[in-house]
Amino acid sequence: MSEAAAETLVLALGIYALIGLLVGLIYMFGGAGRIDPAARGKGMPVRVRLLIVPGIIGLWPLMLTKLFTQKEPPVS
Amino acid sequence: MSHDYKMVQWNPFKKRFVVWMVSGIALYLTSFVALTYATQPPGNSLTPIQAMIRATGTLAFLMLRFILCIGPVARFTHRFRPFLYNRRHIGVATFLVALVHGGLVLLWYHGFSETNALVSLFISNPQYDSISGFPFEVLGFIALIIMFLMAATSHDFWNANLGPSVWKALHMGVYIAYGLLVAHIALGILQFEKRPIFFLILGAGAATVVALHLISSIASLRLSDRIGHEGWLRVAEVDEIEDSRAKIIRPVNGDAIAVFRDGNRIAAVSNICRHQGGPLGEGKVVDGCITCPWHGFQYRMEDGQSPPPFTEKIATYATRILDGVVYVNPKPNAPGTAQAPSDIGASS
Numbered sequence: 122m123s124e125a126a127a128e129t130l131v132l133a134l135g136i137y138a139l140i141g142l143l144v145g146l147i148y149m150f151g152g153a154g155r156i157d158p159a160a161r162g163k164g165m166p167v168r169v170r171l172l173i174v175p176g177i178i179g180l181w182p183l184m185l186t187k188l189f190t191q192k193e194p195p196v197s
Numbered sequence: 198m199s200h201d202y203k204m205v206q207w208n209p210f211k212k213r214f215v216v217w218m219v220s221g222i223a224l225y226l227t228s229f230v231a232l233t234y235a236t237q238p239p240g241n242s243l244t245p246i247q248a249m250i251r252a253t254g255t256l257a258f259l260m261l262r263f264i265l266c267i268g269p270v271a272r273f274t275h276r277f278r279p280f281l282y283n284r285r286h287i288g289v290a291t292f293l294v295a296l297v298h299g300g301l302v303l304l305w306y307h308g309f310s311e312t313n314a315l316v317s318l319f320i321s322n323p324q325y326d327s328i329s330g331f332p333f334e335v336l337g338f339i340a341l342i343i344m345f346l347m348a349a350t351s352h353d354f355w356n357a358n359l360g361p362s363v364w365k366a367l368h369m370g371v372y373i374a375y376g377l378l379v380a381h382i383a384l385g386i387l388q389f390e391k392r393p394i395f396f397l398i399l400g401a402g403a404a405t406v407v408a409l410h411l412i413s414s415i416a417s418l419r420l421s422d423r424i425g426h427e428g429w430l431r432v433a434e435v436d437e438i439e440d441s442r443a444k445i446i447r448p449v450n451g452d453a454i455a456v457f458r459d460g461n462r463i464a465a466v467s468n469i470c471r472h473q474g475g476p477l478g479e480g481k482v483v484d485g486c487i488t489c490p491w492h493g494f495q496y497r498m499e500d501g502q503s504p505p506p507f508t509e510k511i512a513t514y515a516t517r518i519l520d521g522v523v524y525v526n527p528k529p530n531a532p533g534t535a536q537a538p539s540d541i542g543a544s545s
Contacts (some may be wrong), residue, residue, distance in 0.1 A: 122320055122325060123320070124320050126319075127320045128313070129316075130317050131315045131316050131319075134315075140474035146483065151353070156358060157199060157354070157357060159357070161201065161352065163201065164201040165201065165202045165354070166203075166204075167203075168204055169203065169352070169354070172204060172352055173352060173354050173355070175345070175349040176346075176349035176350040176352070177525065178349075179345060179346045179349050180346070180359075187358070
């Protein structure tokens with residue numbers, strides 16, 4: 122792998138993670154409750170909201186889509 | 198069984214388990230480093246960081262292999278069930294150990310140049326077209342990303358919001374991660390160790406994982422081939438079902454069925470918990486309710502409904518007892534449908 126390709130890859134990973142962090146913040150401040158009624162208010166304490174942020178960083182395209190498309194609450 | 202989200206659904210058993218697990222990790226790491234120094238040939242000078250890189254690397258790999266063996270082995274022995282119930286904790290701990298390993302590698306081998314450490318990881322060894330010289334670190338990096346995704350989505354929130362099928366598909370990535378790590382280690386050994394014993398140990402471990410899964414699958418197939426009376430499936434003789442426990446039957450078509458005994462009552466429900474897809478048949482009956490071994494979700498034996506105020510429902514199945522043998526109708530009732538348990542006393 123050339124240095125330019127490696128730099129591009131690492132930059133892409135960084136940008137992906139940064140966008141994921143922004144989406145994670147949206148989830149922390151209301152997004153989680155929007156797609157899951159059980160996560161509203163005291164149903165999801167702040168430390169649990171922090172706990173889900175790494176997962177959102179990893180899966181943000183899916184979770185961003187869910188914010189706009191998920192209308193039904195989850196199964197359980 | 199709660200509708201709000203907690204960090205961890207602790208209970209005394211889980212706390213004890215985590216204490217033992219963390220103690221075991223600490224013991225392994227200190228022993229490994231101490232033995233490395235004690236057995237180091239004269240003139241060899243591994244630094245403490247290098248010793249820790251090896252210690253964390255081997256530990257993460259052994260823990261991952263152990264995780265893969267838990268499921269198949271737990272089907273054959275009750276003694277492995279504590280590990281099954283705490284597999285999520287072991288998985289997250291494995292990722293953290295692997296993360297320390299990766300961090301130390303980046304720090305020690307790539308952190309002292311002007312090039313970005315991650316960029317250096319990808320370019321320091323350019324022999325991508327060689328087997329013996331392949332940059333095996335890259336495989337470990339990809340495996341670490343997969344393990345990160347699994348650890349980061351291990352909380353209940355993810356199971357509920359990704360849905361059981363997507364969540365399970367994501368977590369099947371553990372097999373890809375294991376394959377990558379086998380290649381990561383094999384290629385690493387190829388470059389730094391010439392003694393065949395390391396290949397033998399690695400190969401034997403991978404073969405054990407494959408063999409356990411094959412044996413477990415074959416045992417499941419045998420269970421599915423139990424066509425009994427009028428299309429009903431033969432489960433077992435009444436005495437073979439331990440009180441408060443279940444036998445799991447896997448029909449050729451359809452989901453696995455858990456057939457429980459509670460005193461003189463026999464009832465069958467879906468083997469899949471609504472919470473996280475836990476194996477209900479590996480749980481037990483507590484206060485008349487089938488209790489999932491993973492997180493304690495409960496369902497009534499007679500209708501597969503969680504006791505109020507909870508609302509989860511699972512499929513029920515008809516059972517009957519003929520000549521001391523329990524049979525189950527493989528056609529499921531709708532989740533939550535009342536299905537009177539068979540009475541052992543009435544049939545004998």
